[in-house]
Amino acid sequence: VKQVDLLGRLRDLVGGDALLTTADDKSPFLVDHRHLFHGAALAVVQPASTDEVSRLLALCNGVGIGVVPQGGNTGYCGGATPDASGRQIVLSLRRMDRIRSVDAANFSLVAEAGCTLAAVQAAADDAQRLFPLSLGSEGSCQIGGNLATNAGGTAVLRYGMMRDLALGIEVVLADGSVISALSPLRKDNTGYDFKGLMIGSEGTLGIITAACLKLFPQPRSVATAWISVPDPAAAIAVLGRLRDASADRVASCELVPQSALDLVLAQMPGARSPGTTPAPWYLLIELTSSGNDDLDPLLESALAGAIEAGDALDAAIARSGEQRDDFWRLRESIPESQRRAGGSLKHDISVAVAAVPALIERGARLAADLVPEGFLVAYGHAGDGNLHFNVNQRPGTDPVTFRSREPALQRAIHDLVATMGGSFSAEHGIGQLKVGELERYAQPAELAAMRAIKQALDPNGILNPGKVLRGSAL
Numbered sequence: 001v002k003q004v005d006l007l008g009r010l011r012d013l014v015g016g017d018a019l020l021t022t023a024d025d026k027s028p029f030l031v032d033h034r035h036l037f038h039g040a041a042l043a044v045v046q047p048a049s050t051d052e053v054s055r056l057l058a059l060c061n062g063v064g065i066g067v068v069p070q071g072g073n074t075g076y077c078g079g080a081t082p083d084a085s086g087r088q089i090v091l092s093l094r095r096m097d098r099i100r101s102v103d104a105a106n107f108s109l110v111a112e113a114g115c116t117l118a119a120v121q122a123a124a125d126d127a128q129r130l131f132p133l134s135l136g137s138e139g140s141c142q143i144g145g146n147l148a149t150n151a152g153g154t155a156v157l158r159y160g161m162m163r164d165l166a167l168g169i170e171v172v173l174a175d176g177s178v179i180s181a182l183s184p185l186r187k188d189n190t191g192y193d194f195k196g197l198m199i200g201s202e203g204t205l206g207i208i209t210a211a212c213l214k215l216f217p218q219p220r221s222v223a224t225a226w227i228s229v230p231d232p233a234a235a236i237a238v239l240g241r242l243r244d245a246s247a248d249r250v251a252s253c254e255l256v257p258q259s260a261l262d263l264v265l266a267q268m269p270g271a272r273s274p275g276t277t278p279a280p281w282y283l284l285i286e287l288t289s290s291g292n293d294d295l296d297p298l299l300e301s302a303l304a305g306a307i308e309a310g311d312a313l314d315a316a317i318a319r320s321g322e323q324r325d326d327f328w329r330l331r332e333s334i335p336e337s338q339r340r341a342g343g344s345l346k347h348d349i350s351v352a353v354a355a356v357p358a359l360i361e362r363g364a365r366l367a368a369d370l371v372p373e374g375f376l377v378a379y380g381h382a383g384d385g386n387l388h389f390n391v392n393q394r395p396g397t398d399p400v401t402f403r404s405r406e407p408a409l410q411r412a413i414h415d416l417v418a419t420m421g422g423s424f425s426a427e428h429g430i431g432q433l434k435v436g437e438l439e440r441y442a443q444p445a446e447l448a449a450m451r452a453i454k455q456a457l458d459p460n461g462i463l464n465p466g467k468v469l470r471g472s473a474l
């Protein structure tokens with residue numbers, strides 16, 4: 001098919017307004033959030049219904065045109081950015097943004113893929129329910145992108161990742177066929193776990209058009225503490241103590257080093273110091289309960305025990321919603337403050353929770369040896385064993401030399417994680433950034449099985465070519 005014919009057929013399919021072809025219109029869709037990848041595209045297509053997605057894929061499959069699905073474009077691995085050929089199309093889900101139904105009695109709702117995470121949270125809230133996925137990007141990331149990346153975030157400890165939060169899914173396969181499995185069943189052992197396969201497949205096996213999501217009772221009681229701790233081992237001990245003392249009501253456990261707090265206080269206007277004793281490390285811990293429990297005294301007495309045992313140095317418990325928001329803002333502002341402060345070499349890694357202190361100790365030594373121009377900013381979801389193990393550029397050092405350290409540091413950190421039985425990509429996926437890492441660290445039989453699944457579901461290789469697995473250029 002000639003380019004003009006294809007554009008004409010796409011226009012017939014979605015309507016002129018939903019087809020972007022000028023350089024200006026396309027440009028926001030052609031670069032990733034971190035500005036690591038710049039692509040080109042024949043067009044950006046914005047279908048409004050599952051039927052339009054279906055007909056669009058059937059067309060592209062027939063003529064061999066690569067299709068790159070894009071949600072809120074907040075992903076960290078370049079998964080939603082097309083290649084440089086200019087022959088692929090970007091399929092933006094943004095117009096598919098309806099909440100199709102809310103069933104408060106069943107604790108579930110059905111949302112289209114283009115709903116922002118914040119819109120899904122708000123729809124649950126309106127029904128006096130909670131949708132617990134929570135990310136710094138929630139105002140712009142989309143539920144389809146959350147599913148496609150199996151997103152994690154700050155409430156995984158209590159509620160799990162996206163894979164744990166989906167009851168059903170609607171997907172369009174490469175040939176345009178639609179699998180509509182949106183039923184809200186909690187028990188359904190009929191054949192392979194197709195939904196589980198689609199979640200986390202980053203647009204390489206199908207386009208997710210809608211999902212049935214799990215809701216929970218809303219928390220009625222919340223207690224939040226900012227805790228100064230002497231080291232990561234003490235932080236993990238505090239977490240264990242609080243899980244025990246609270247009958248497992250810890251919903252979030254985030255580790256913040258002093259280096260990250262310093263960056264936030266220096267870079268973010270309005271950021272307020274938490275007011276606890278300065279320490280090398282801090283924990284942000286939140287307990288929630290759907291009952292009318294008084295969690296503050298419980299938290300206070302457990303923290304008093306931790307201070308007595310020497311695991312905590314000091315702690316502040318949020319006395320108002322405003323103070324709680326201040327604590328969370330400090331945590332959520334770390335990525336942006338790092339960006340403002342200069343270059344940053346990033347790793348999204350996980351190990352078993354008990355191994356977090358050893359990971360930090362061994363990783364810190366590697367970072368100090370391999371990147372003399374940097375300083376460590378290792379923070380994140382310690383309660384899940386997941387750290388954003390980042391090294392920031394020291395002010396006054398040469399940015400080119402700093403950047404040149406990246407390959408050696410990445411290899412050393414990912415090898416370390418592998419020897420500790422951990423993951424080199426805990427929650428951000430593979431995209432195009434980590435294809436080589438997957439090839440290196442996955443078991444050969446695992447890789448072969450992934451390739452066989454890709455071949456079976458997308459024999460022409462039109463779906464997000466070159467993401468997750470190396471593919472032929474389309």
Ligand SMILES: Cc1cc2nc3c(=O)[nH]c(=O)nc-3n(C[C@H](O)[C@H](O)[C@H](O)COP(=O)(O)OP(=O)(O)OC[C@H]3O[C@@H](n4cnc5c(N)ncnc54)[C@H](O)[C@@H]3O)c2cc1C
Binds near residue numbers: 069073079141148202
């Ligand atoms: C400030 C900030 C904080 C963040 N915090 C976290 C965090 O705590 N935890 C976490 O896990 N991530 C986090 N992220 C990363 C990111 O927000 C998540 O990966 C998010 O799930 C991506 O959603 P998106 O809609 O932006 O997807 P995009 O970036 O648009 O796409 C991501 C991938 O999914 C594919 N895709 C998108 N929509 C569909 C669809 N409908 N069907 C099939 N494939 C699709 C794309 O092709 C791409 O491969 C953060 C990002 C930022 C900027």
